[in-house]
Amino acid sequence: MVVQRNGYVLVDPEPGELQAIDGYGIDVGIRYRSEDVLHRESRLMFGRLVEAHPETAMLLLHDLDILVAAYLPGAGVHDFVPGTTQDAPDADHWRPWVVA
Numbered sequence: 001m002v003v004q005r006n007g008y009v010l011v012d013p014e015p016g017e018l019q020a021i022d023g024y025g026i027d028v029g030i031r032y033r034s035e036d037v038l039h040r041e042s043r044l045m046f047g048r049l050v051e052a053h054p055e056t057a058m059l060l061l062h063d064l065d066i067l068v069a070a071y072l073p074g075a076g077v078h079d080f081v082p083g084t085t086q087d088a089p090d091a092d093h094w095r096p097w098v099v100a
Contacts, residue, residue, distance in 0.1 A: 020059060020067060020086035023099035043068070050077060057099045061086060070097035 021027075030045070032038040039062070046060040050071045060068040067080040067090075078097045084090050 016088050018088040018091055020070075020091075020094045020098045021061070021064075024057070024059060046071075059086075059098065067094055070094065072097060072099075 028045075028049075030038065030042050032041065042060065042062075046058065046069060049056075049058060055073050057073060058071045060070070062068055065085055065087075066082075067084045067086050069077055069079050071077045075097070080093065080097075084093050086094065
């Protein structure tokens with residue numbers, strides 16, 4: 001596991017470059033050989049982080065591309081439709097669930 005500053009943020013993105021992660025300053029990366037274990041453990045960690053820090057908005061992504069879930073304080077956890085990307089073409093699906 002690696003915890004680092006979110007280096008993928010575009011500070012002033014063009015409309016077509018907008019990404020869901022642009023409003024998030026921290027990136028927690030997890031790698032594991034088994035995809036099944038990785039997905040299960042990542043989801044478990046996401047849930048524990050939400051419980052431990054309910055004041056902090058969070059996103060759960062797969063391969064830094066596919067949005068799995070989002071948490072917003074006061075709104076709760078939202079699971080995205082499988083295949084929802086964090087990119088501009090899917091912004092209508094994720095915009096209500098991310099910080100700007």
